[in-house]
Structures are given as C-alpha cells and as structure tokens.
Amino acid sequence: MSLSQKAIAARIAELGPWFHNLYLAGEWTAPDHFLGDFPGIMWRRICHALPDDLEGRTVLDIGCNSGFYCAALKARGAGRVVGIEPDPRYRAQAAFAAEVLGHSDVEIRDLSVYDVAALGERFDLVLFMGVLYHLRHPLLALDLIHEHVAGDVLVYQSLQRGAREVYEPPADADFFDMEAFDEPGFPKLHFIEKAYCGDDTNWWAPNKACSLAMLRSAGFRPFAQPEKEVFVCARAEPGVGAGAVYPARGSTK
Numbered sequence: 001m002s003l004s005q006k007a008i009a010a011r012i013a014e015l016g017p018w019f020h021n022l023y024l025a026g027e028w029t030a031p032d033h034f035l036g037d038f039p040g041i042m043w044r045r046i047c048h049a050l051p052d053d054l055e056g057r058t059v060l061d062i063g064c065n066s067g068f069y070c071a072a073l074k075a076r077g078a079g080r081v082v083g084i085e086p087d088p089r090y091r092a093q094a095a096f097a098a099e100v101l102g103h104s105d106v107e108i109r110d111l112s113v114y115d116v117a118a119l120g121e122r123f124d125l126v127l128f129m130g131v132l133y134h135l136r137h138p139l140l141a142l143d144l145i146h147e148h149v150a151g152d153v154l155v156y157q158s159l160q161r162g163a164r165e166v167y168e169p170p171a172d173a174d175f176f177d178m179e180a181f182d183e184p185g186f187p188k189l190h191f192i193e194k195a196y197c198g199d200d201t202n203w204w205a206p207n208k209a210c211s212l213a214m215l216r217s218a219g220f221r222p223f224a225q226p227e228k229e230v231f232v233c234a235r236a237e238p239g240v241g242a243g244a245v246y247p248a249r250g251s252t253k
Contacts, residue, residue, distance in 0.1 A: 008100060015093050020066035024100045029066065029093070039068050042129075042157075042227065047072070049226035050125070050155070054078040060123040060149055062113050063131035067094030067106065073125070074103045082119070084111040113141045122151035129157035129230070133204045138189070142218035143244040146235065154220050154233040162188055162207030164228070187213040217242050 003011070009027045012018070021030035021037055035041070051057075055077040061069050064083030074081050083106065085091045091108050098106040111118060113131060126149055132138045145154065167185030180186055187210040196202040206214070208228075215222055215231060219238030222231040 003100070011096060015089065015096060018066055018093060019090075020068040020093070020097075022066060022068055022071070022097050022101075024097060029097075039130075042230075043068070043072055046155070046226040046230050046232075049224045049230075049232050050076075052076060054125070057124040058082075058121075058151075059125045059127070060084070060116075060119070061127045061129075062116070062145070063128070063134075064094055064108065065090045065130070067097045067108065069127050069129065070094065070106050070108075071097060071101050071103055073127075074098075074101075074106055078125075080107075081105075082107045082109060082123070084109045084113075084116070084119075086110065086112040114144065116144050117148045119149055121149070123149055124152050125155070126150050126153070127155045129155060130159075132156075132158040133206075134201045136203060138204055139214055139218065140244060142214060142220070143238075143242060146219040146238060146242075147244045150220070150235045152235060154215075154235065155230065156211070156215060156220070156222075156233060157227075157230045158211055159202070159205055160208055160211060160229050161190055161205035164208050166209040166212065185209050189214075 005026050008025050012027055012029050018029040020039060021028055021033050054073060056079045059073045059078045059081045061083040064070055064085045067083055070081050070083045083094055085094060085108065091110060094108045098104060126145060128145060132141065135141050163184035165185040167183040169180055169186065173180060188207050189210045190205040192202050192205060211231065212222055215233055217239040219236050219242060220233035221236040222233045224232040
C-alpha cells in the first residue's frame with residue numbers, strides 16, 4: 001500500500017478507537033492499551049505452540065477484531081486466512097491493517113460465531129480467542145464450531161476467573177451428594193449480570209476447569225496450554241448429548 005505515514009496515522013485515528021495494538025508502517029494503533037502491547041504480549045506467549053510454517057494451511061479467526069492474529073498467521077505462510085467479525089468498525093480496521101501489511105488476500109467477513117455454517121467449509125486451524133465470554137450462548141458457539149468449521153486444531157482463549165486448580169468430578173453422583181459442587185476446582189461458569197470492566201457484553205467468566213470441560217464436551221481435546229487462559233485443542237468426538245441446536249425464528253407478524 002502506497003500511503004504516506006502521515007496518511008496512515010490519519011486513517012488509524014479515523015478508524016479508532018482500536019482494541020488491537022498493531023504496528024502499521026511506523027504507527028501503533030493502540031499504544032495506550034490498558035493491557036500494554038496487546039495482543040502482541042499474548043501472541044509472544046502462545047506462538048511457540050503453533051507451527052512456524054503454515055504454508056498451504058487454511059485459517060479461520062472467529063471474532064478477528066482488528067485482525068492481529070490474521071496478520072500473524074499470514075506472516076507464517078498460511079495459504080488462506082479468513083477473519084469473521086460482526087462489528088463494522090473492527091472489520092474496517094482489519095481490512096485496513098491487512099492492506100497496509102501487504103496481506104490484501106486476507107478475507108474479512110461480516111459473520112458472527114453463530115453464523116459459521118454459512119462458510120460451508122472446514123479449516124485446518126481455527127482461532128476462537130477473546131470471544132466466548134462475550135456470548136449469551138457460549139456452549140452453542142463451541143458446538144457450532146465443531147459441527148461446521150473446525151477441521152484439525154482449535155486455539156481457544158477466554159477470560160477466566162475463579163480457581164485455577166481442576167477438580168475432576170466423578171462420572172456420576174448421587175442426587176444427595178452435594179459436596180463436589182463446593183470444590184473450588186469444580187467446573188464453574190460465572191454469570192455476569194451487569195457490566196464488568198466497563199463492558200456490558202462481558203457475560204461469563206469460566207474457571208479453568210469449566211473451560212476444559214466445555215471444550216471436551218463440545219468435541220475438542222486440549223493437548224497444550226501455552227498460556228493460563230489458552231488451550232490448543234485437537235478436534236475429537238463430542239461428549240454424550242452434545243451438538244448444536246438451531247432455534248427457529250417466530251413470526252414477526
């Protein structure tokens with residue numbers, strides 16, 4: 001892209017505010033991010049868990065935001081990279097970033113995680129990072145990913161709160177056996193009725209055990225944890241009773 005640095009800086013400001021801090025031809029998009037150089041710091045913690053050479057691989061980034069991970073994986077040689085994002089401002093940021101970085105073939109689509117069936121294909125690598133806790137229906141999202149787009153590997157990340165230890169519940173329990181539910185490491189999905197961190201779309205905060213349990217139930221086998229909130233998973237068989245549902249819309253008349 002042949003824009004001057006001044007023009008790039010002006011366009012960054014026009015498209016702001018940014019949540020992803022990208023370095024675009026000498027200009028940072030979110031230099032004052034409250035988490036620091038984010039998601040660069042996250043990428044540096046997890047990148048070793050992914051192949052250095054992704055030549056020919058297909059990648060889907062669900063909730064791609066400004067496209068940081070799309071760019072990072074394209075830089076590793078990924079053949080086809082698709083980012084889906086329902087927010088129009090983030091889509092515009094991602095498209096601009098891809099153009100400045102010379103990744104004009106990165107596809108940015110107006111879809112949410114609930115729409116992944118519309119893609120009509122499976123991907124070698126699926127990223128589902130920083131999305132689950134913003135969803136009203138988190139387990140449905142994982143079921144849809146498994147059913148429609150996950151081909152091999154899923155990289156999952158969610159805000160986590162609560163105990164970090166993991167309690168393995170028995171395969172079954174008596175109705176009157178209630179003590180297990182009080183174990184700190186029992187799988188728990190904390191519901192946030194009001195805002196959290198100034199964001200009223202932060203609906204959930206699983207503990208570590210809950211993230212692992214939901215992944216296994218939806219048909220993902222975690223095999224690496226490169227960061228405390230990140231699990232790299234292989235696609236596997238879902239648990240008993242798992243599977244996506246497709247509620248019908250009622251009449252608007």
